[in-house]
Amino acid sequence: MDLAGFRQSLDAPAPPTFASLALQGLWWDGKGDWDQAHRCAQDQDDAPGAAVHAYLHRKEGDPANARYWYARAGRRPVDGALEDEWTALVCELLAAEPP
Known part of the structure; x- marks a missing residue:
């Protein structure tokens, strides 16, 4: 799935x-x-x-x-637009999913 497909999936009643x-x-x-x-983020105890x-x-x-959670993730705090951070995280996590 790519970013466009993920955005389109938001019309569904449940996540992929x-x-x-x-x-x-x-x-x-x-x-x-x-x-x-x-709740979902809290239940995934990793970076x-x-x-x-x-x-x-x-x-x-x-x-x-x-800031605490950025440190736990091993990342520098982000100060850009929230939408840009959301998009970057979605793309990063989609790329990490098994094919």
Whole structure:
């Protein structure tokens, strides 16, 4: 699946079956369900999950918590547009999914 297909999948009632929890988190965020997105990111205890977790806390307006999660992900905090970060994370996670 590519970015366009992922965006199109937002019309479905559930995330793609192949999606990791981190990618599901971005899917739920794309649907406007921050709480479900946060649960998914929180349940994936690794760098990709932490990166999505950081993005979600930045979106929430909690920069201190976001910085903590960026550090857990081994990343520098992002300060660009939220949409750009969402897109970059989706592309990164889609590329990491098995074929």
